[in-house]
Amino acid sequence: MKKINCVLIGSGNIGTDLMYKLLRSEVLNPLWMVGIVESSDGLKKAREHGMKTTHLGIDGMLDFIEEDEVKIAFDATAAQVHPITNDKLKKYGVKMMDLTPAAIGPYCVPPVNLQKHIEADEQNVNMVTCGGQATIPMVNAIASVQEVEYGEIIATIASKSAGPGTRINIDEFTETTSDAIVKVGGAKKGKAIIILNPAEPPLMMRDTIHCLTTNTPDQEAIKKSVAQMADKIRKYVPGYKVKNGPIFDGNRVSIYVEVEGLGDYLPKYAGNLDIMTAAATYSAEKIALKLLEKDA
Amino acid sequence: MSSIRGKKVKIHDMSLRDGQHSIRHQFTLEQVETMSKALDAAGVPLIEVTHGDGLGGSSINYGFGLHTDKEWMTKAVQSVENTKVSALLLPGIGTVPDMLEAVKCGVSIVRVATHCTEADVSQEHIEKAKEIGLSCVGFLMMSHMANAEKLVEEAGKMISYGADCIYITDSSGHMLPDEVREKISAISKAYGDKVEVGFHGHNNMSMAVANSVAAIEGGANRIDAALAGFGAGSGNCPLEVLVAVLNLMGVETGIDIHAVQDAAEDIALPIMGKPTRISRDSLTLGYAGVYSSFLLFARRAAEKYGVDSRAILEELGRRGTVGGQEDMIEDLALDMAKAKGLI
Numbered sequence: 001m002k003k004i005n006c007v008l009i010g011s012g013n014i015g016t017d018l019m020y021k022l023l024r025s026e027v028l029n030p031l032w033m034v035g036i037v038e039s040s041d042g043l044k045k046a047r048e049h050g051m052k053t054t055h056l057g058i059d060g061m062l063d064f065i066e067e068d069e070v071k072i073a074f075d076a077t078a079a080q081v082h083p084i085t086n087d088k089l090k091k092y093g094v095k096m097m098d099l100t101p102a103a104i105g106p107y108c109v110p111p112v113n114l115q116k117h118i119e120a121d122e123q124n125v126n127m128v129t130c131g132g133q134a135t136i137p138m139v140n141a142i143a144s145v146q147e148v149e150y151g152e153i154i155a156t157i158a159s160k161s162a163g164p165g166t167r168i169n170i171d172e173f174t175e176t177t178s179d180a181i182v183k184v185g186g187a188k189k190g191k192a193i194i195i196l197n198p199a200e201p202p203l204m205m206r207d208t209i210h211c212l213t214t215n216t217p218d219q220e221a222i223k224k225s226v227a228q229m230a231d232k233i234r235k236y237v238p239g240y241k242v243k244n245g246p247i248f249d250g251n252r253v254s255i256y257v258e259v260e261g262l263g264d265y266l267p268k269y270a271g272n273l274d275i276m277t278a279a280a281t282y283s284a285e286k287i288a289l290k291l292l293e294k295d296a
Numbered sequence: 297m298s299s300i301r302g303k304k305v306k307i308h309d310m311s312l313r314d315g316q317h318s319i320r321h322q323f324t325l326e327q328v329e330t331m332s333k334a335l336d337a338a339g340v341p342l343i344e345v346t347h348g349d350g351l352g353g354s355s356i357n358y359g360f361g362l363h364t365d366k367e368w369m370t371k372a373v374q375s376v377e378n379t380k381v382s383a384l385l386l387p388g389i390g391t392v393p394d395m396l397e398a399v400k401c402g403v404s405i406v407r408v409a410t411h412c413t414e415a416d417v418s419q420e421h422i423e424k425a426k427e428i429g430l431s432c433v434g435f436l437m438m439s440h441m442a443n444a445e446k447l448v449e450e451a452g453k454m455i456s457y458g459a460d461c462i463y464i465t466d467s468s469g470h471m472l473p474d475e476v477r478e479k480i481s482a483i484s485k486a487y488g489d490k491v492e493v494g495f496h497g498h499n500n501m502s503m504a505v506a507n508s509v510a511a512i513e514g515g516a517n518r519i520d521a522a523l524a525g526f527g528a529g530s531g532n533c534p535l536e537v538l539v540a541v542l543n544l545m546g547v548e549t550g551i552d553i554h555a556v557q558d559a560a561e562d563i564a565l566p567i568m569g570k571p572t573r574i575s576r577d578s579l580t581l582g583y584a585g586v587y588s589s590f591l592l593f594a595r596r597a598a599e600k601y602g603v604d605s606r607a608i609l610e611e612l613g614r615r616g617t618v619g620g621q622e623d624m625i626e627d628l629a630l631d632m633a634k635a636k637g638l639i
Contacts, residue, residue, distance in 0.1 A: 152356050154623045159414060167416045171391040191355055194388040198413045198441075199616030208623035210356040244630040252356060256627040 002295075003029035004288035006070050007094075008083060009058055010076035011042030013041030013163060013266055014099055014277060018074055019046060020264035021281040027288040028281070031068055032061050045066045045265075058085050065092045071291055072284050075097035075100055078165060079123060079172070086124055095287055096124040097280045101172040107180045111232035112140045114283050118290050125283065128184070131155030131194060131207060132177045133279045134240075138255050139185030139207040141229035142246075145221045148215040151187030153177065154209075156195040158202030161270035170194065187211065198216075205259040205271035206243075222246055222253060230257075236282035237275050238262070299513060301546035306518045308342040308494070309335050309443025309535060312372060313384055314520075314527035316348035318572055318587040321361040325371045331374035331523070338555035340535070342405065344382045345372040348528065348589060349620065350400060350409065351383055351390035355621050358389075358589075365394070366401055373402030380404050384591035385433070386620060387417040391574030392424050399428060409435035409465070411618045412442045412549065415450035418458045433494065434459035437619045438469040440585055444482035451483050454617060461492035461518060466507060469529055469582040472495050473510035484515025487515055494518030497533045501526055504533035505541055512547060523564035524572065529581045529588030531572035536560045539625070580606045584613030588591055593622050597629035602638050 006028050008015045015033065019042070022030035033046035038055035046053050052068070053073035054060030064070070071091050074097045075082050089096060098105055105124030109119055109132065117125050127133065135153035142148055155177075166173065174192045181190025197203055227244050233240045239260030247254045261267070261274025268274075301509065312328055319415045335343050345368050347353035347361045354361040361368075372381050382405035383398040384390075397405055406425045408418045418434060422541070425432040434454030439447060451462040464479050464516075470602050471479075476495060484493050495511030497504040497520070508519045525531025539549055544599040565571055577595060581588050586609050598605035608629055633639045 136445065150356075154357050156621060156623075164416070167414075168419050170387045171393075171420060176390055191352075193355065193620070194358060195618065195620045196411065196414050196417065197386070197616065197618050197621070198411065199618075203615075206624075206627075208357070208627070212356070238639045244627050247626065247630070252627065254356075256623070256630070 001026060002292060003027055004071045004291055005029050005031040006072045006284070007032040007034060007061060007070050008073065008074050008076065009034045011037070011040045011046070011139040012076065014076035014167065014273060015074070016042040016045055017265040017273060017277045018281065019049070019051070019078060021277055023049060025281065025285060027285050027292065028072065032064070032070045034061055036059055036119055040071035048205045058088055062088060065094065070094060072097065074280055074284070079169070090123055097284050098124055098126040098170060099280055101129065101176055103176060104128065108283055109180070109186050110236065110279050110283050111137050111229060112184050114286055118286055123138045127276055127280050128180045129173050129177045130157070131173065131192060132180045132275050134205065134207045134257060134259050134272070135209045136180055136185045136256070137229045137233055138226060139181055139187050139211060141225040142211045142213065142222055142253055143186030145218055145225050148211045149214045150212040151181045151185050152191040152210045153181065154193045154195065154208040155272065156203070156206045157196055157272045157284050158205070158269050159196045160197050160202050161205070161266070161272055171217060200266070202269040207259065208239045209255040210255070211253045213253060217248055217251060217253050219248055221234045226255060236278045239268070239271060304339050304513065304548045305512055307535065307538070307549050307551060308344060308382070308518060308520045309340050310344055310520050310532045311526040312368070312520040313344035313346050313348060314532050315522055317592070318526065318531070318568060320592065321347050321354065321359045323362065323368060325363060325367060327625065328368055328371045328536060329375045329565055331559070332372045332379070334381040334555070334559040334563055336376040338559060339551045340379055340556070341378050341550065342382060343354060343372065343376070344384060344407070345369050346383045349389055350386045351394035352456045353389055366397060369398055369401035382407055384409060385411070385421055387421055390622060391480065392421060395421060395425065399430065405431040405433065407433040407435045407463070409437050412439045412447060412450060415453040415492070418454055422454060422457035422459050432459050433461040433463055434498070435463045435465055437465045437467045438587065439464045439466055439479060440468055440475070440572040441609035444479045447479055448482050448486045451487060455487055456589065457490055461494055462487065463494040464500055464511070465496040467587050469504065469588060470497030470585040471507060472503060473506045474572060475539055476507045476508040477514040480494035480514030480516050488515055492518050494520065498588045499530040499533065499584070500574065500578050500588065503535055508533045508538055509541060509545070517518045524560040524568070526564045526568060527594055528586070529591050530574040530578040566599065577605050577609065580609045584610045585615065586613045587619045587621070593625045597625050601628055601629040601633040603632040603636065607632065
């Protein structure tokens with residue numbers, strides 16, 4: 001099968017983990033990795049896997065986009081530079097998977113709205129946040145049964161899996177996730193909380209989803225909807241587990257989940273990073289299939 | 297003669313913030329007004345007023361407040377003449393916009409709290425606080441979980457962002473006086489010439505007053521306390537007791553001892569309903585090193601799922617849970633109930 005060539009922008013943890021996922025893909029070919037530090041581990045690993053690399057940022061590969069037929073980009077750098085990078089790639093018609101908090105494109109949470117974005121032929125989609133990927137599908141599973149007055153999520157991640165980017169912009173997590181709980185999850189109001197836990201050995205990413213339904217919760221329908229949603233997420237994150245719940249307490253519906261990563265480049269406990277790269281990979285694969293369909 | 301005789305110490309009242317935990321964040325505006333006025337009249341220089349979990353804490357996870365932070369803070373600011381009002385902010389829960397709103401309400405001090413090993417999540421909040429001219433405290437929670445050297449390193453980060461005061465916070469009420477003295481001394485020695493140093497205790501092991509004295513001996517010049525100990529777990533350091541002890545030791549607080557005794561007895565106790573005391577559960581918080589505000593959540597989960605509240609708290613301690621992880625409690629209680637075949 002023909003594969004769609006991709007460029008990975010950013011040679012840090014996320015970019016490198018993405019590389020391993022893309023190397024396994026049947027429709028995506030990670031052809032390029034872009035970094036800014038020549039000696040970075042990510043670029044080294046990319047070269048070992050026969051990828052083309054540059055340490056001159058995106059400008060180091062723009063001239064090759066057409067001849068190398070690069071159609072999809074993954075940006076795992078920073079929110080500040082994302083719009084500039086996106087503008088440069090947009091000219092060539094490259095589709096962008098944005099893993100930064102920039103969110104200039106619509107939020108993409110695969111089991112909820114990926115199909116819609118593919119149909120709309122969006123050039124740029126944003127992968128929200130790690131906590132958002134782990135919880136918003138569950139808010140939506142409840143909101144698709146009945147009206148959710150308020151959705152709240154608590155994401156707890158191992159300190160070791162929170163890089164300097166997350167730490168210096170922690171408000172971005174709470175603000176973006178809260179926004180997406182409403183826009184994608186379908187709750188009327190949203191709130192997000194993030195906790196870093198330094199315990200050793202590091203704890204597995206865990207997330208709590210609380211929803212307040214407007215009317216008495218339809219327990220059977222919600223249980224079924226939650227189970228179906230978990231199955232959909234497990235297609236790309238096999239280690240996604242509903243540990244407890246849904247619990248019903250008056251109009252409160254609570255779900256406790258744990259996210260074990262695949263342990264590609266990052267340790268298994270870093271389910272928060274894995275769910276981002278897995279969701280981006282899964283989304284890009286569906287977009288790639290659409291592109292291949294058009295070509296055919 | 298005490299080595300701390302003649303020293304001046306600023307007392308920061310926690311009743312209207314930490315006290316929220318013991319009444320499920322249900323302070324009425326009238327209570328805020330009465331208490332703020334009494335503390336102001338008694339000469340307490342600083343008071344803190346927000347949801348128990350700080351700005352933006354109102355939630356399913358921590359409990360919805362009877363009022364918004366804005367309403368509580370505005371009322372407190374309007375009720376005081378000399379006392380300054382602070383707001384607590386936990387990055388990950390509260391945000392910079394929440395802080396800006398607090399400033400509009402008249403708050404002049406923000407205390408940015410992180411787990412004691414995660415100070416770097418406070419950078420954007422502390423920098424913003426200093427940029428807009430607030431007085432800013434870096435508040436290292438669960439300080440029993442890191443050694444002195446690590447605390448010095450983390451405090452250094454907060455100071456580099458602009459914090460003018462560093463607090464060693466014994467959120468679990470687990471620390472003993474020697475440990476408090478050692479950790480406060482380490483911070484004072486490293487940064488005492490640049491910033492103020494403070495201590496926030498909980499009375500789960502009946503050590504809050506002794507720990508506060510040890511902190512002053514170690515170089516602290518700011519101490520958190522609350523009327524009749526009004527705070528999470530077995531409460532904070534009881535303010536009126538601390539003032540009495542410090543008076544005997546010749547430490548100056550500027551606080552009227554009778555006025556705070558009266559406020560504790562006549563205002564704080566009736567609001568509490570049941571006096572804050574060391575119960576088997578709240579003692580377990582201290583003993584197992586667990587965040588004090590977990591107390592009521594553990595009791596409720598224990599009752600609902602038929603498991604032992606102490607067993608929940610001890611397991612939370614073993615797992616190294618940190619401040620804010622209230623959502624672990626029901627999850628764990630469910631696991632325990634399943635293991636016992638109850639559900």
